[in-house]
Amino acid sequence: MIETVSTTAFTDQKPGTSGLRKKVKVFQQQHYAENFIQAVFDVLDDRAGATLVIGGDGRFLNRVVIDKAIRMAAANGFSRVLVGQGGILSTPAASNLIRQSGAIGGLILSASHNPGGPDEDFGIKYNVGNGGPAPEKITEAIYARTRTIDAYRIVTAGEIDLDRVGTQELGGMTVEIVDPVGAYADLMATLFDFTAIRGAGLTVAFDAMSAVTGPYATEILECRLGFAEGTVRNGTPLEDFGGHHPDPNLVHARELYDLMVAEDAPDFGAASDGDGDRNLIIGRGIFITPSDSLAMLAANAHLAPAYAKGLKGIARSMPTSAAADRVADALEIPAFETPTGWKFFGNLLDAGRVTICGEESAGTGSDHVREKDGLWAVLLWLNILAATGKSVRQIAEEHWARFGRNYYARHDYEGVDSAAADALMATLRDKLAHLPGQKVGDLTIEAADDFAYHDSTDGSVSSNQGVRVLFAGGSRVVFRLSGTGTSGATLRVYLERYEPVSGQLDADTTQMLADIASAADAIAGIVRHTGRTQPDVVT
Numbered sequence: 001m002i003e004t005v006s007t008t009a010f011t012d013q014k015p016g017t018s019g020l021r022k023k024v025k026v027f028q029q030q031h032y033a034e035n036f037i038q039a040v041f042d043v044l045d046d047r048a049g050a051t052l053v054i055g056g057d058g059r060f061l062n063r064v065v066i067d068k069a070i071r072m073a074a075a076n077g078f079s080r081v082l083v084g085q086g087g088i089l090s091t092p093a094a095s096n097l098i099r100q101s102g103a104i105g106g107l108i109l110s111a112s113h114n115p116g117g118p119d120e121d122f123g124i125k126y127n128v129g130n131g132g133p134a135p136e137k138i139t140e141a142i143y144a145r146t147r148t149i150d151a152y153r154i155v156t157a158g159e160i161d162l163d164r165v166g167t168q169e170l171g172g173m174t175v176e177i178v179d180p181v182g183a184y185a186d187l188m189a190t191l192f193d194f195t196a197i198r199g200a201g202l203t204v205a206f207d208a209m210s211a212v213t214g215p216y217a218t219e220i221l222e223c224r225l226g227f228a229e230g231t232v233r234n235g236t237p238l239e240d241f242g243g244h245h246p247d248p249n250l251v252h253a254r255e256l257y258d259l260m261v262a263e264d265a266p267d268f269g270a271a272s273d274g275d276g277d278r279n280l281i282i283g284r285g286i287f288i289t290p291s292d293s294l295a296m297l298a299a300n301a302h303l304a305p306a307y308a309k310g311l312k313g314i315a316r317s318m319p320t321s322a323a324a325d326r327v328a329d330a331l332e333i334p335a336f337e338t339p340t341g342w343k344f345f346g347n348l349l350d351a352g353r354v355t356i357c358g359e360e361s362a363g364t365g366s367d368h369v370r371e372k373d374g375l376w377a378v379l380l381w382l383n384i385l386a387a388t389g390k391s392v393r394q395i396a397e398e399h400w401a402r403f404g405r406n407y408y409a410r411h412d413y414e415g416v417d418s419a420a421a422d423a424l425m426a427t428l429r430d431k432l433a434h435l436p437g438q439k440v441g442d443l444t445i446e447a448a449d450d451f452a453y454h455d456s457t458d459g460s461v462s463s464n465q466g467v468r469v470l471f472a473g474g475s476r477v478v479f480r481l482s483g484t485g486t487s488g489a490t491l492r493v494y495l496e497r498y499e500p501v502s503g504q505l506d507a508d509t510t511q512m513l514a515d516i517a518s519a520a521d522a523i524a525g526i527v528r529h530t531g532r533t534q535p536d537v538v539t
Contacts, residue, residue, distance in 0.1 A: 001155065001156055001157045001171075002074075002075045002153055002154070002155055002171065003075075003153070003154055003155075003156050004151050004152075004153050005031070005034070005151060005152050005153075005154060006150065006151050007031040007034065007035055007149060007150060007151055007152055008031070008150070009035065009146060009147050009148060009149050009150070010029075010032060010035060010146065011147065012026075013035065013036050013039070013143065013146035013147075014143045014146075015125075015126075015134075015139040015142060015143060017340060017341040018112060018123070018125055018133065018341075019108070019123050019124055019125025019126065019133075020036055020123060020124050020125070021111045021114065021121060021122070021123035022121070022122065022123070023119070023120070023121060023122070024060055024061050024117070024118055024119065024120060024121065024122045025118075025119070026122075027061060027065065027122045028061070031152070033065050033068060033124065034068060034072065034152045034154065035146060035149050035152060036124055036142075036146060037068065037069055037072050037107070037124065037152070038072060038076075038149060038151075038152035038153065039142050039143075039145035039146040039149055040107070040124075040126045040142055041072065041073070041076045042145050042149070043138060043141040043142055043145055044104060044105070046104060047076060047077055047078055047104060048077040048078075049077065049078075049079045050077075050078055050079065050080075050103070050104035051078070051079065051080045051081070051082065051101055051102060051103040051104060052073050052078050052080070052081045052082070052103055052104060052105065052106060052107070053081070053082045053083075053089070053094055053097050053098045053101065053103045053105070053106030053107070053127075054066055054069050054070060054073070054081055054082070054083045054084075054087075054089075054106060054107045054109075055083060055084035055087060055088060055089020055093075055094050055097075055106070055107075055108060055109070055180065056084075056087055056088070056089065056108060056109030056110050056275075057088075057090070057091075057109070057110040057111075057112075057116075057211060057212040057237070057274050057275040057276070058086070058087065058088050058211070058212055058237035058238070058239065059109075059110065059111065059116030059117075059120075059121075059122065059239055059240075059241070059274065060116050060117050060118055060120070060122070060239040060240060061122050062087050062109050062239070063086075063087045063162060065109055065122075065124070066083065066087040066109060066162065067160055067162070068154070069107050069109075070083065070160055070170065070175060071154045071155045071156070071160075071170065071171070072152065072153060072154050072155075073173065074155040074170045074171035074172065074173040074175075075153035075154050075155045075171065076153055078173055079173060079174065080173065080174040080175075080176060081173065081174070081175055081176070082097060082101055082103065082176050082178055083162065083175065083176070083177050083178065084097075084177075084178060084180035085162070085163060085164075085165055085177050085178065085179060085180055086162055086163055086180075087109075087162050088180045088212060088215070088237065089108070089180050089212075090180070090184070090212045090213060090216055090275055090276030090277070090375075091108055091110060091112075091275040091276055091277040091371050091372075092184065092276055092277055092365070092369050092371045092372070092373035092374070092375070092376065093180060093181070093183070093184040093216065093276070094106050094108050094127065094131075094371075095127060095131035095132065095369040095370050095371040096131065096183060096184055096187055096368075096369050097178070097183060097184075098127060098129065098130075098131040099130065099131040099369065099370070100183060102129075103129065104128075104129055105126060105127055105128045105129055105134075106126070106127045106131075107124060107125070107126060107127075108124075108125045108126075108127060108275070109122070109123065109124055109125075110123055110125065110212075110274060110275035111123035111274065112273060112274050112275050112277065112278070113245070113246055113247035113248070113273040113274050113275075113278060114245075114246075114247075114274065115240075115241065115244075115245045115246070116239060116240050116241050116246070116274065117239065117240030117241075117243070118240075120240070126138070126139075126142070127370075127371075130346060130350055130370050131369050131370040131371065132342060132343055132345075132346030132349075132370030132371060133341065133342055133343040133346070133370075133371070134343065135343050135346075135347075135458075135460075136343070136460070136462070137460075155170055155171035155173075157171075158170045158171065160175060161177070162177060163177075164177055165177050165178065165179060180215070181215050181216050181219050182219075184216060185216065185219050185220050185224060187368060187369075188220055188375065188376065188379055189224065190305075190306070191304060191305065191306035191366075191368060191376070191379070191380075192304050192305065192306070192379045192380065192382075192383045193304065193305055193383055193386065193387070194224060194225060196383065196386040196387060197225050197379075197382045197383060197386045198225050198226050199386070200382075200385065200386035200389075202227075202266075202267045202268060202382065202385060202386065203227075203228075203266035203267045203268070204221065204227050204231050204266055204267065204268045204269070204270070204382070205231065205233065205256060205259055205260070205266045205268075205269045205270075206221055206231055206232050206233065206269075206270050206271065206272075206378065207233045207234055207248075207253055207255070207256045207269075207270070207271035207272075207280075208232055208233065208234050208235045208237075208271070208272060209234055209241060209242075209244060209246040209248065209252070209253065209271060209272065209273065209274070210234045210236065210237065210238040210241045210242035210244065210246070211234075211237055211238075211241055211246040211272070211273060211274045211275070211276070212237050212274065212275055212276045213272040213273075213276040213374060213375060214232060214234065214235035214236055214237050215235070215237070216276065216375055217232045217235065217272070217375060217378075218232045218235050220375065220379070225382075233256075241274065246273050246274035247273055247274075247278075248271035248272055248273050248278050248279060248280035248362055248374070249280060249362065249537065249539040250280075250287060250538075250539060251537050251538075251539070253271045253280055256269050256271055256280070256282065257269075257282060257287065260282040260283070260284060260285070260287075261285055265284040265285065266284070267283070267284060267385070267391065267392075268282075268283060268284075268381065268382065268385060268392060269281075269282040269283070270282070270377075270378040270381070272374035272375060272378070273362070273374065276373075276374050276375065277363055277365075277371055277372040277373060277374055278361065278362040278363050278372065278374050279293075279362055279363075279364065279374040279375075279377040279378055280362060281293045281377065281378070281381060281392070282392075283391060283392020283393050283395075283396070284391065284392065284393065285393065286392055286393045286396060288392065288396060289321075289360075289408050289409075290320070290358065290359070290360050290361065290362045290363070290364070291316075291320050291321035291323050291324070291358075291360050291406060291408050292321070292323055292396065292399075292406070292408070293358070293364060293377065293381075294314075294316060294320065294323070294324045294356070294358030294364050295321075295323035295324040295326070295327050295399065295403070295406075296384075296395055296396065296399050297356065297358075297364060297377065297380050297381070297384070298311060298314050298324055298327045298328070298331075298356050299327045299330075299331075299399060299402075299403075300384045300388075300395070301355075301356060301366075301380065303383060303384050303387040303388065304380055304383040304384070304387075306366075306368070307355065307356075307366070310331070310333075311331065311333055311354075311355040311356055312333065312334075312352060312353060312354055312355045313328065313333050313334035313335065313336065313348070313353050313354035313355065314327065314328045314333065314334075314335050314336070314354060314355070314356050314357070315335070315336040315337075315338055315344075315345050315348050315354045315356075315357040315358075316335075316336070316337060316338070316357070316358055316359070317337075317338055317339065317340045317341075317344075317358075317359040317360065317361075318337050318338065318339060318340065318451050318453075318465060318466055318468070318478065319340060319359075319360050319410070319466060319478045319480065319492070319494045320358060320359055320360040321360065321406040321408045321496050322406060322474070322496070322498070323403065323405075323406040323408075324358065325337075326403040326404065327403065330402075330403070334353060334354070336348055336353070336354060337453075338453055339451070339453045339462050339465040339466075340359060340361075340465070340466070340480070342357070342359075342363065342365075342370070342371055342372055344453065344455065344462070345357040345365075345370075346370045347455055347457040347458060348457060349367045349370060350370075350457070351457045353457070354367070355367050357372075358372075359372065360408070360410060360494065361410075362374075362539075364376070364377045365377070397505070397506075400501075400505045401501060401505065402501070403501070404498060404499055404500045404501050404503065404505075405498075405499045405503075405505045406496055406497070406498050406499075407496070407497040407498075407499065407507075407509050407512040407513055408494075408495065408496050408497075408509070408513075409494075409495050409509060409510070409513055409538055409539065410492060410493070410494050410495075410538070410539050411492070411493040411494075411495065411517070411520075411535035411537075411538055412482075412490055412491070412492055412535055412536055412537040412538075412539070413490065413491040413492075413493070413526070413530055413532050413535050413536060414488070414490050414536040414537065415488040415489075415490070415536075416488055416489045416490065416491050416530050416532070417488060417489070417530070418488055418489045420489075420529050420530055420531075421481055421488075421489035421491050421529070421530070422481075422489070423529055424479075424491065424524055424525065424526070424529035424530065425467065425479065425480075425481060427524075427525065427529070428467050428479060428523070428524050429450055429467060432448045432449060432450060432467065433448075435448040435469060435523070436448055440518075440519040440522050440523060441515050441518060441519055441522075442515060443471045443472075443475070443515060443516070443519050444471060444472045445469055445470070445471060445472075446470050446471060446472045447468075447469075447470045448467070448468065448469045448470065449467070449468055450463070450464055450465075450466070450467055450468075451465040451466050451467070451468055452464070452465065453465060465480070466478055466479060466480030467479045467480070469519075469523060471516075471519075473498065474498035475496055475497040475498055475516060476494075476496050476516075477493065477494065477495055477496070477516055477519060477520045477523070478492075478493070478494040478496075479491070479492070479493055479494075479520075479524055480492055480494075491526070491530065493520050493524075493526070493535070495513045495516045495517055495520065496513075496516070497512050497513055497516055499512070
């Protein structure tokens, strides 16, 4: 039975860089989730008879909203939905399933690395038929529809068993509950040399952070690659991620870091986030920044079977360090600098212009899907270690000796008053034209701009993507407001100092960035605008 339910539009359903993210209690408002889902369906002209993928990261409210989404899909003309068993699908696995099944797209229910639980965060993101996040023209159409919507359609009769793999029927639509892990694990086996990894004698610690990658990592690392039982820690997905913040950085994965700097540390340590698209890489006694990891993976990707013939190009988000650009120069392949958001990489990947992409926020991936992929990065690192017989530290030190080192850190000021954050950025933009040539301490400002991206694949222009201040010698600071939080504003300040091959390659990162951190406050007035004397998180 299809029911048309009258509703009233909400004014706060504008998708950000990764869909609509709000507190759980916001999504629990009557009609709130239904309104957004119906708005997504309303902008899909070819949904009649189409296949839709639905899954999420298992956080609180996941199963409830998935049940609603399935019922609404049946009422809106879809012929088939593919749903991960238990409502589980990591973001990269969902991307893969969309691509393999020929689906029109998919609903991914996640707030990524944000905390979960009744008082925490929830999110819904729509991915298109290439498996990647919806482009801005679609998210803008969705937002426009949310502001005028007055009804949604839903099938109210019938039961859905999310835990039983196999085919069911609801309102004339086929509901196929699928193994969420198998197809993704099979894909990884085609990309990497599992035999070499199994035979390398490596020891590994992987922290799934009580999030979605637990089952994937257990299947691949312990079952298929033969690493010891217990290699995967915190491997059971929990609705509240065990009360922890599922963000794979040195603050929230501190236990893993402490393990990896101990004398008896494993060879390799890694973690992934709430929905499985981010990664943390730590060798014995050495942390690899996401920016460096992207560059090192690109420089050594040819050691894995899928990339043995070389890379077509490398893309990075604007705030990500320029380390990958130096690799692209050496390989004589294109390097692209895009705004933050994987959807920009998707265009380049679809056009065959790049093979590997990455963001400083711990996301890396390749053309195998259209999302960043935490376990993919872990497996490529393992393949490189197995093929070379070198440690993570050796790989890093040899890389810096060849390309120089981009010392890098991100300072996050979380929950900043939105008006204060906006005022900081507005004031900064107003003074851009006058910054070049100024000296701040021992640093000379060479250029300053508000980054705009001209997409060479579709002609689109994305403006106001973050303020860049570039210093003489290749160092810089970047300021931008994040679109992934759910309360207040998050000011992100990215600090980067380039040291050439002849410079200091083994110094302390904090010390090497101290003058740039001071310059950032002097230029933007962080303390004056926000009242914060130090960041909440440093990664």
